[in-house]
Amino acid sequence: xxxxxxxxxxxxxxxxxxxxxxxxxxxxxxxxxxxxxxxxxxxxxxxxxxxxxxxxxxxxx
Numbered sequence: 001x002x003x004x005x006x007x008x009x010x011x012x013x014x015x016x017x018x019x020x021x022x023x024x025x026x027x028x029x030x031x032x033x034x035x036x037x038x039x040x041x042x043x044x045x046x047x048x049x050x051x052x053x054x055x056x057x058x059x060x061x
Contacts, residue, residue, distance in 0.1 A: 009037035009053065012046030021056055 008016040017037075038058040041049035054060060 002040055006041045009041040009046065009049050010044060012041065012044060012049055014046075014048045014052060017041075017049050017052050021052070 002010075005012055005017065005020045007013075010038045035059070038050065038060065041047075041053060
């Protein structure tokens, strides 16, 4: 199941990503679709979201 943070990352919604992270959304929750929010953002070329996720400790491996 894809959660709100995953959708925000997939769509490149940087402000929504920040808001969800402030609400303690899980940054590594796998979804089966692009695996984790960081992978979704990177695959879609949303570099601002990638940076936000890395800045809060998302694992890049």
